[in-house]
Each structure stands twice: as structure tokens, then as C-alpha cells.
Amino acid sequence: MTISRRHLLIMLPAAAVAWKYVLAGTPESAPNYRKSEHWWSMLIDIPECIGCGNCVRACQAENDVPDGFFRTWVEMYHVSDENMVNPVVISPDGGKEGFPAVAKEDEGKYFFVPKLCNHCADSPCTQVCPVGATFITPDGVVLIDQTYCLGCAYCVQACPYGCRYIHPEKKVADKCTLCYHRITKGLTTACCESCPTGARQLADLKNPNDPIHEFLKTHSVQVLKPQLATGAKVFYNALDGSVR
Amino acid sequence: MRVFKDAGHLFRFAGLFLVAFLLFLLVRGRVVPKSFGEYGHYRGNAIRDIAALPVRFAGHQACATCHADVEEVKQKGKHAGVNCEACHGPLAKHTDDPGTLTPPKLDTAALCVRCHAASAARPRNFPQIAEDHFGGVACETCHQPHSPAVDAGGAQ
Incomplete structure (x- = not known):
């Protein structure tokens, strides 16, 4: 197709106007939360985690998590020379009150791994629900409709990360909501808010200005159990191969 | 018509089936929440219910x-x-x-x-x-x- 001089002259002003809008970019901070504009995830920087348990306490305070149950918890790994494949993992009371001090002369390496729901894009837990009580929202958060849940616990068994439990009083499934009531109001999650070292960062994969994009490009980042192809969205920086 | 001469029991059964189906649709219409299916196979209002929970950490x-x-x-x-x-x-x-x-x-x-x-x-x-x-x-x-x-x- 050829464009005549006449048509080019007609098109030029239109192109100039369009280019102006391209340069202006999208308007800043829309007044209303739009689900279609977000795709939530979390970044966990293992070398930054000090095992203080702030996140576990904050989660329980924010979400009324019953004692002995955890929407997030911290594990301490001890990988020694004799036990590379099956490391010693402890998580006393979910790491809520911290961990016993480790003396320097102990052999092997130690590190902390905070865990929570991975808000998988292709989650096994939502696929097995027989009544449509658990689902992934259009903004990428796996939630439970507790008025619909029967408490059959299929999802508890289906989650490969052990992130679900049956609430002892409500008798329905319960899990991390990625503080959906906070992130939809422009706040960060309770665990990220209370993390003193920035080891946990809420990230929005659909937001081009989110620092996660730069981080993913410049660090060795992995998700848990990638072989299961769950589409897990909790990214771990410097994840040790022994972590299960 | 000769074909339907002895088919009365089939029509009665079909009628029964139709009544049962209409009853099913009626009950289903009553018990399934309006927002079910808004975003997928779940109650759309569940998202709004969870988003409305109170905040404890002010930020x-x-x-x-x-x-x-x-x-x-x-x-x-x-x-x-x-x-x-x-x-x-x-x-x-x-x-x-x-x-x-x-x-x-x-x-x-x-x-x-x-x-x-x-x-x-x-x-x-x-x-x-x-x-x-x-x-x-x-x-x-x-x-x-x-x-x-x-x-x-x-x-x-």
C-alpha cells in the first residue's frame, strides 16, 4: 500500500496528538483500586532474614490467626557436611518468638526461610475445591470464601507448601490472604510492614515501576518446588538447594 | 398417529422430567448468590468481603x-x-x-x-x-x- 502526500499531511497532526498522550504516560494513582491493574507477588530476600519472628507475630495480630496455626512462619535450616540432602529444619512455634541462639563453633551453614502462601497462578488448591470456595482473584491472590467452604480439607492436602489449615473454631479452611484488605487500600502486608530488614517485600508484577523487575533481573531468584509448575509467585533470593 | 399410539408413558415421563428440571432451575436461581460467577466459579462478593476486613497495622x-x-x-x-x-x-x-x-x-x-x-x-x-x-x-x-x-x- 502506498500513502499519497495528501494522506500523509492529514495523518501527521493526528500522529502528533497521539504521541503527546504516549509521552504523558498513564495518570498517577487511580482513585479506585482496579483488580485488572495488579498481579501481586512477594519477594523474600533470604540473606536479609534475621529470624526475629516479627512477621509471624504481625500476621497473627493482623489476621486473628489462632494459636498454634500459621499463615506465615519462619524455618531455620542447618545444613551440615554430613547432611546436605536432609538438613535439620526447626520452627519453634512458627518462629514467633525467634530461634535459639546458635554458637559459632557449630558446623555447617544456617539460614532462615520465611514461608507463606505462594499465591500460585495455577494452584492445585483452587483446582480441587469441590464447591468453588477457593479461587484466585483477577489480581493474583488466592483467597477462601469462608461462607462457602465445607471444611472438607481437600485443599489442605493439595497445597504442596503446607500453607493451609482448618480453622479450629470456624471449621473451614484458612490461609494467607496476602493481606488483601490492606493491599487493596494501598498499604503493604502486615508481615512486610513489620519486617525490620526488608527481607520481605510485597511486589506488583503488573506495575512497571515496581523495584521487583530490576531485582529479578539482577539476582538469582527461585520459587519453591518449581518442578511442580504451580506458578508460585513468592520469589526467594539466594535460595539454597536444600530448602523444601 | 400410529407411531405415538403406545407412547403415552414416554410423554408422561418427559413431562415429569421437565417439571423436575424447572424445579431445579427455580431452586438454583434462589440459592446461588447473585455475584457467583462474576469473576469465575466463585462468589464475587467474597473478594469484597475480604477486602473490607479491618486493618490493624496503620502503616x-x-x-x-x-x-x-x-x-x-x-x-x-x-x-x-x-x-x-x-x-x-x-x-x-x-x-x-x-x-x-x-x-x-x-x-x-x-x-x-x-x-x-x-x-x-x-x-x-x-x-x-x-x-x-x-x-x-x-x-x-x-x-x-x-x-x-x-x-x-x-x-x-
Whole structure:
């Protein structure tokens, strides 16, 4: 197709106007939360985690998590020379009150791994629900409709990360909501808010200005159990191969 | 018609089936919530219900709005990246109505060691204190928690 001089002259002003809008970019901070504009995830920087348990306490305070149950918890790994494949993992009371001090002369390496729901894009837990009580929202958060849940616990068994439990009083499934009531109001999650070292960062994969994009490009980042192809969205920086 | 001569029982059965199907549609229409299927095979209002839950941690911005002086001290020290509620706990009630809830004073001897007690499990570059460092003296005697370096203002 050829464009005549006449048509080019007609098109030029239109192109100039369009280019102006391209340069202006999208308007800043829309007044209303739009689900279609977000795709939530979390970044966990293992070398930054000090095992203080702030996140576990904050989660329980924010979400009324019953004692002995955890929407997030911290594990301490001890990988020694004799036990590379099956490391010693402890998580006393979910790491809520911290961990016993480790003396320097102990052999092997130690590190902390905070865990929570991975808000998988292709989650096994939502696929097995027989009544449509658990689902992934259009903004990428796996939630439970507790008025619909029967408490059959299929999802508890289906989650490969052990992130679900049956609430002892409500008798329905319960899990991390990625503080959906906070992130939809422009706040960060309770665990990220209370993390003193920035080891946990809420990230929005659909937001081009989110620092996660730069981080993913410049660090060795992995998700848990990638072989299961769950589409897990909790990214771990410097994840040790022994972590299960 | 000869074909349907002996088919009366089939029509009766079909009629019964139709009635049952209509009854099913009626009941289904009544019991399935309106928002079911809005976004997928679940109740769309469940998202709104969860989004409407109350917030307990007010968020760092809310603290800094009134306590700009503390924020300024904090920004100059090592604790610049630590949000207020990481130590002071969830205080949305305080930010909603500062009169109703005054945050309690924290016991630094118990609070600081949560992060800073020496342990080989912590990252090596993270500042850690040995058990004999303070000898039972409260940390704030020497270290101002908002800007903990001793030479950065020290005790308050």
C-alpha cells in the first residue's frame, strides 16, 4: 500500500496528538483500586532474614490467626557436611518468638526461610475445591470464601507448601490472604510492614515501576518446588538447594 | 398417529422430567448468590468481603504524618528502614483516634535482643551483641533506639 502526500499531511497532526498522550504516560494513582491493574507477588530476600519472628507475630495480630496455626512462619535450616540432602529444619512455634541462639563453633551453614502462601497462578488448591470456595482473584491472590467452604480439607492436602489449615473454631479452611484488605487500600502486608530488614517485600508484577523487575533481573531468584509448575509467585533470593 | 399410539408413558415421563428440571432451575436461581460467577466459579462478593476486613497495622505513612520529629531522627540512623510498627506493634486504633490508645513504652532489654542477640544463624554482616555486652543494663541507657549508634546522639 502506498500513502499519497495528501494522506500523509492529514495523518501527521493526528500522529502528533497521539504521541503527546504516549509521552504523558498513564495518570498517577487511580482513585479506585482496579483488580485488572495488579498481579501481586512477594519477594523474600533470604540473606536479609534475621529470624526475629516479627512477621509471624504481625500476621497473627493482623489476621486473628489462632494459636498454634500459621499463615506465615519462619524455618531455620542447618545444613551440615554430613547432611546436605536432609538438613535439620526447626520452627519453634512458627518462629514467633525467634530461634535459639546458635554458637559459632557449630558446623555447617544456617539460614532462615520465611514461608507463606505462594499465591500460585495455577494452584492445585483452587483446582480441587469441590464447591468453588477457593479461587484466585483477577489480581493474583488466592483467597477462601469462608461462607462457602465445607471444611472438607481437600485443599489442605493439595497445597504442596503446607500453607493451609482448618480453622479450629470456624471449621473451614484458612490461609494467607496476602493481606488483601490492606493491599487493596494501598498499604503493604502486615508481615512486610513489620519486617525490620526488608527481607520481605510485597511486589506488583503488573506495575512497571515496581523495584521487583530490576531485582529479578539482577539476582538469582527461585520459587519453591518449581518442578511442580504451580506458578508460585513468592520469589526467594539466594535460595539454597536444600530448602523444601 | 400410529407411531405415538403406545407412547403415552414416554410423554408422561418427559413431562415429569421437565417439571423436575424447572424445579431445579427455580431452586438454583434462589440459592446461588447473585455475584457467583462474576469473576469465575466463585462468589464475587467474597473478594469484597475480604477486602473490607479491618486493618490493624496503620502503616508507616500514617505514623510519619504526626511523628515527623521521630521520623527525622530515624532517617539519620541505622534504623531508617525499620517501620515504626515493627517495634511498637499494630497501632491502627491509635492512628484512627490518638486519644483512645497510647502505645505502651517498650522494654528495650527484651525488644532489642529479638533482632540483635548474637547467633551464628543470623547473617554475618548483621550487627549482633554478645550476652555479656550489656550486663543487664537496658539498651536505651546508651543507645537511642530510633538512631542506635552511640556517637549519633546516644542516650536520650
